[in-house]
Amino acid sequence: GENVEQHPSTLSVQEGDSAVIKCTYSDSASNYFPWYKQELGKRPQLIIDIRSNVGEKKDQRIAVTLNKTAKHFSLHITETQPEDSAVYFCAATSGSGYSTLTFGKGTMLLVSP
């Protein structure tokens, strides 16, 4: 089955800096790669996603890049703010037919003022 590795497990940055979280996946058939943000005690929220026919996607301060050849994708957050502090999860589709998601183990991002 699919295996998703996520790095780093924790990331501390100063407000205004950029943050990058990286994920690798194992199933070359994976075609959908979402990113979720989870604040303490809350549900995971979908913040951005990318499909295999696209190399990069941006939404204001966040962007995701995908390298299908190397089987890795990354989340980029620019001009970080304290409210960006949360746990971020990457995921990739797995299986065929009724595809499911396999999640990485998460990255705790702490943005210091």
Next chain:
Amino acid sequence: DAGITQSPRHKVTETGTPVTLRCHQTENHRYMYWYRQDPGHGLRLIHYSYGVKDTDKGEVSDGYSVSRSKTEDFLLTLESATSSQTSVYFCAISTSGRSNEQFFGPGTRLTVL
């Protein structure tokens, strides 16, 4: 929040007792999922459903069963709860299994003593 509710939101039970968690959605989504979230493990799929009475196992299905007798409700049952099943359980829905965008419910915190 995609019209997803979970009940109960918190439960404390004893080892060996049966427990049923309910996920309810109001928007007739076909696909529903149960995940568990544990520190250091991210989100792991327990079971999922792709229609009424159509369910399949996920990565960590041992000790769990599910039922979906109507579109809006997806039940997760622990036949005989164990301490290793202490976790936060999230339900999710997807408007289309193939589009893969998943949206999560608020979660249920289950403690098995």
